[in-house]
Amino acid sequence: MTIRVVILLSGRGSNFQAIVEAQLPIDIVAVVSNRPQAAGLDYARARGLHTVALDHTDHPDREAFDTLLADEIERHQPDLVVLAGYMRILSAAFIARFEGRLLNIHPSLLPMFPGLKTHERALAEGIKVHGCTVHFVTAQLDHGPIVIQAAVPVRTDDTPATLAARVLMQEHRIYPQAIRWFAEGRLEINRGCVNLKDDPTSQSVLSTGA
Numbered sequence: 001m002t003i004r005v006v007i008l009l010s011g012r013g014s015n016f017q018a019i020v021e022a023q024l025p026i027d028i029v030a031v032v033s034n035r036p037q038a039a040g041l042d043y044a045r046a047r048g049l050h051t052v053a054l055d056h057t058d059h060p061d062r063e064a065f066d067t068l069l070a071d072e073i074e075r076h077q078p079d080l081v082v083l084a085g086y087m088r089i090l091s092a093a094f095i096a097r098f099e100g101r102l103l104n105i106h107p108s109l110l111p112m113f114p115g116l117k118t119h120e121r122a123l124a125e126g127i128k129v130h131g132c133t134v135h136f137v138t139a140q141l142d143h144g145p146i147v148i149q150a151a152v153p154v155r156t157d158d159t160p161a162t163l164a165a166r167v168l169m170q171e172h173r174i175y176p177q178a179i180r181w182f183a184e185g186r187l188e189i190n191r192g193c194v195n196l197k198d199d200p201t202s203q204s205v206l207s208t209g210a
């Protein structure tokens, strides 16, 4: 059985591409962007996918825009909504409409470094292990039940750009994995934590990348 997925993005869409290329048991029923020029939309069109551009600058009121966005997404009756580099804070009302079927990827090992400029901040703190996280979205920004993480060693000669590139390679690995588990109905949320069904030791929820 395939599930219906709506992708939400704002930019280049490399995570979206990785999801497409992973050939998951999903049907991408729409790719929606708040930026009409997003490169991710071009890729979607080239693959023959249905795209929607809703320019947020035409709708200064965040609540009103998010209602429009949520209505558009719901028209496609998704089982899952995937934030793939969607660079706007979502209103609590939007999140409430999709809670439990809304995934995000964040370029840090949450709960460390929520928010922006994660690689710069990781380097400034001198931490030795950095990484990325796929999590269910809740009303608190960059929090919510963690599905999978990948760790990346920080090198002494790293710049924000080199570190970001190494983390991004892991993002492209763990996001498709998380979506596959969701599609297989294997993710259970229990008191704020995700358990992977039929994996008693939960080993596969922890993933370490080189």
Ligand code: GRF
Pocket (backbone or CB within 6 Å): 009, 011, 012, 013, 014, 015, 016, 084, 085, 086, 105, 106, 107, 168, 171
């Ligand atoms: C990624 O680093 C992701 O973790 C963050 O935004 C970036 C999106 O990149 N949420 P892309 O558009 O998928 O290439």
